[in-house]
Amino acid sequence: MKQSMSLIPTLRENPADAEVRSHQLLLRAGYMRQNASGIYSYLPLARRVLQNIEKIIREELDHAGATELLMPALQQAELWQESGRWYTYGSELMRMKDRHQREFALGPTHEEVITSLVRDEVKSYKRLPLSLYQIQTKFRDEKRPRFGLLRGREFIMKDAYSFHASPESLDETYDKFYQAYSNIFTRANLNFRAVIADSGAMGGKDTHEFMVLSDVGEDTIAYSDTSNYAANIEMAPVVTKYEQRSEEQRELTKVQTENQKTIEDICSYLSVSAEQCIKTLLFRADDQYVLVLVRGDHEVNDIKLKNLLEVDSVDLAGAEETKKILGCAVGSLGPIGVENIEIVADHAVKALVNGVCGANEEGFHFTNVNPERDFKVNRFEDLRFILPGDPSPDGQGVIKFAEGIEVGHIFKLGTRYSEAMNATILDENGRAKPMIMGCYGIGVSRVMAAVAEQYNDDKGFVWPANIAPFHIHLIAVNMKDQDQANLSEELYSQLKKARYEVLLDDRIERPGVKFADSDLIGLPVRVTVGKKANEGIVEVKDRKTGEMEEVHIDQLQDAIS
């Protein structure tokens, strides 16, 4: 690609509103531009990086036995009503109407669409297992789009779905995806951990998140260098905070916490038995906590429990108004988990007199509850109270905490969608059974940002070779010099013929601008055609080490390979 013919609008300064390195550099180095909050154009360099990442994903998933398809981004409301998520997904779902006033959503994920597709096409257990994936733009109206591509409202996702006749078959495919994901993130050169995403009642075996260790990550993970243990600590931040205090502070808190209410207390106020609360979810956003008790009124088995994860998407609108306070709400799920998550706000009021109750409706919040003073989460074994320095649960190491970026998530869905949407197959005995499902996501554009976050220096990007948009940045220092112009054109065709991906800076620009841009863009190798062009000598520079050497063009390919 010739720079003179492309669009790489570099900037001299860091854009003011970009807080994290990947966001700053993707803008500065001319990889992307913001269109609206959380919505970006990927410019030519970014498009190539994304293609490299997508290539790795496709290779590994094809190897794992999945096949690619492409589903519509525009999804009819009926499907979401069938699954029940039309009512529970909240305002992250971008909803709209067509000219006939029929309701639609822009897909944030595709369980509904794929379940309806496979339901109509697959009728027998003989056709299973089946794993399908797509790479597509997703839409989520995030409350806080931020950090550039790390949390967008329009972003690229690889999503995969698997269908099975037995739980064993799902286990097998899940393991294949786990391995494929490990391969993908290793090949993307990321420092990542696969973590237990839900340490709750499910025993933590049925969903894993792939977390890139990074200070800008929005999740906290507990892991150990010498053991395989790694978990998202999502479930226990309040306890963690309490425990992390100094002895003196703890004493102080103890006095204040005499009045603490346990979950049992709250449950009794709410007239629910604590046993019915099969899951507690603690949401943390900056200084604000929202506790959701999930009540399971019905048969509780492993697969049904998956439904509860839907609670993650309950829209706790209004919670923002109540900073540094605890929200309390109760959600209830119907037999197949498709009923509205019903937040019993007025019950919650009783629970915390003078306190705060979060609700999924504006105006149902009350102020003045203090997490440690009024509230203590101390009941459920599913809350892991792990702290840095503790031995890991498997005894093989010592726990450390780190911030993580969730780049991937794999999930055993069970029959949550197939039951709700009546996606059945006939088994060996001719009986209709709901299909058992898994789903598997990767944030493709988020992966690009995560790599960007890990591979840069004070001058710009330092892309790993297999992710970089091009291998070689070929720079003609002075395009007005005929020797330099000719030699660079000649090398450009030669190198391309030798299958290198080359970006030729053939712009008429000052050398200082060209070199600064080149460092910003961050390709692994720079080849500079300058004053010695007439002798056939060029300069080769390694972006990462800064090492430079002059080589004769006859030796160029040796020098860069």
Ligand code: ATP
């Ligand atoms: P998060 O916890 O960051 O909001 P999520 O758990 O809601 O992510 P999933 O539903 O698990 O996301 O979607 C699969 C993957 O899509 C995630 O692991 C992540 O890599 C990516 N992803 C999700 N939301 C966004 C977003 N707003 N911008 C970019 N990538 C995203």
Ligand code: MG
């Ligand atoms: Mg999310």
Ligand code: MG
């Ligand atoms: Mg998540």
Ligand code: MG
């Ligand atoms: Mg997730």
